[in-house]
Amino acid sequence: MEVGFLGLGIMGKAMAANLLRHGFRVTVWNRTLAKCQELVALGATVGETPAAVVAKCRYTIAMLSDPSAALSVVFDKDGVLEQIGEGKGYVDMSTVDAATSSKIFEGVKQKGGAFVEAPVSGSKKPAEDGQLVILAAGDKTLYDDMVPAFDVLGKKSFFLGEIGNGAKMKLVVNMIMGSISLLSIITSILMMNSLSEGLCLADKSGLSPQTLLDVLDLGAIANPMFKMKGPTMLQGSYNPAFPLKHQQKDMRLALALGDENAVSMPVSAAANEAFKKARSLGLGDQDFSAVYEVVKGAGGSGQA
Numbered sequence: 001m002e003v004g005f006l007g008l009g010i011m012g013k014a015m016a017a018n019l020l021r022h023g024f025r026v027t028v029w030n031r032t033l034a035k036c037q038e039l040v041a042l043g044a045t046v047g048e049t050p051a052a053v054v055a056k057c058r059y060t061i062a063m064l065s066d067p068s069a070a071l072s073v074v075f076d077k078d079g080v081l082e083q084i085g086e087g088k089g090y091v092d093m094s095t096v097d098a099a100t101s102s103k104i105f106e107g108v109k110q111k112g113g114a115f116v117e118a119p120v121s122g123s124k125k126p127a128e129d130g131q132l133v134i135l136a137a138g139d140k141t142l143y144d145d146m147v148p149a150f151d152v153l154g155k156k157s158f159f160l161g162e163i164g165n166g167a168k169m170k171l172v173v174n175m176i177m178g179s180i181s182l183l184s185i186i187t188s189i190l191m192m193n194s195l196s197e198g199l200c201l202a203d204k205s206g207l208s209p210q211t212l213l214d215v216l217d218l219g220a221i222a223n224p225m226f227k228m229k230g231p232t233m234l235q236g237s238y239n240p241a242f243p244l245k246h247q248q249k250d251m252r253l254a255l256a257l258g259d260e261n262a263v264s265m266p267v268s269a270a271a272n273e274a275f276k277k278a279r280s281l282g283l284g285d286q287d288f289s290a291v292y293e294v295v296k297g298a299g300g301s302g303q304a
């Protein structure tokens with residue numbers, strides 16, 4: 001199967017590489033064209049513009065940063081709309097709001113093409129391992145055509161019906177993830193303080209601190225989020241798997257969805273403030289766990 005792939009950021013690069021590894025022929029484009037070279041080394045060909053990729057491929061996937069990037073790649077000069085038409089499909093896997101997705105759907109439909117939105121849950125590692133969860137909606141025939149690609153990219157794909165449902169589901173999931181991860185960071189700080197005291201007490205009492213760790217890890221307070229992100233957070237190292245600016249964009253779009261539907265979400269609103277603050281501190285391009293810096297600055301103990 002031949003596919004086009006637009007957008008080779010953290011996720012797009014891993015996903016396109018995965019398709020190549022599984023025998024797909026892939027034509028790639030990225031705004032910063034130089035980034036295509038890594039994929040060329042894996043067997044991809046390059047399209048000079050989004051329109052050139054769509055002209056070459058029956059199916060084109062996009063993985064772009066946000067609503068404005070998703071719209072620009074479709075509607076601007078040399079964009080997807082210049083070449084989309086009867087018999088061609090466009091699949092946007094970026095995380096955007098339902099209104100953005102609907103605009104793209106209408107634009108593609110007017111040209112006679114088919115459109116599926118298919119945002120994903122799962123970060124850099126699941127993208128590399130083909131373990132994403134795909135939340136698709138829109139044209140069912142195109143969805144069915146894309147199943148071989150979705151099977152490579154993800155461990156499960158859902159077809160959620162009319163356009164907008166995939167975008168909304170993704171925003172709800174990420175709103176929960178953003179709030180929970182902030183709570184988990186705060187909990188981790190408290191846990192780390194308790195843990196430090198526990199390790200000290202064990203040591204002074206003639207017990208092995210390592211055995212204490214082994215025992216705790218097997219019990220009810222074992223904490224997967226802390227295990228995954230904790231060690232690098234404590235070093236203040238936030239190499240991005242999921243950039244903080246994207247997490248904040250998802251919180252913002254989810255809160256707007258809450259506004260539209262009059263759903264009160266005080267926990268998410270507070271989490272959004274913390275992510276906003278982190279962006280204002282210049283942490284937008286770091287991993288979203290860098291929100292830890294905000295929590296520390298607000299009086300949490302960073303010495304854990």
Ligand SMILES: NC(=O)C1=CN([C@@H]2O[C@H](COP(=O)(O)OP(=O)(O)OC[C@H]3O[C@@H](n4cnc5c(N)ncnc54)[C@H](OP(=O)(O)O)[C@@H]3O)[C@@H](O)[C@H]2O)C=CC1
Nearest residue numbers: 007008009010011031032064065069095122123241242246
């Ligand atoms: N990272 C993660 O863990 C996950 C991310 N997502 C979502 O996937 C999407 C991509 O995320 P990720 O790969 O991490 O993001 P990155 O920031 O790493 O990549 C963003 C991509 O969008 C391109 N881009 C940005 N602005 C424009 C524009 N105006 N026109 C054309 N291209 C543009 C960038 O091009 P250039 O290289 O030129 O800057 C790059 O290819 C986002 O919507 C994110 O929310 C979903 C699940 C997990």
Ligand SMILES: O=CC(=O)O
Nearest residue numbers: 120121122123242
């Ligand atoms: O959108 C981010 C994710 O981890 O899912």
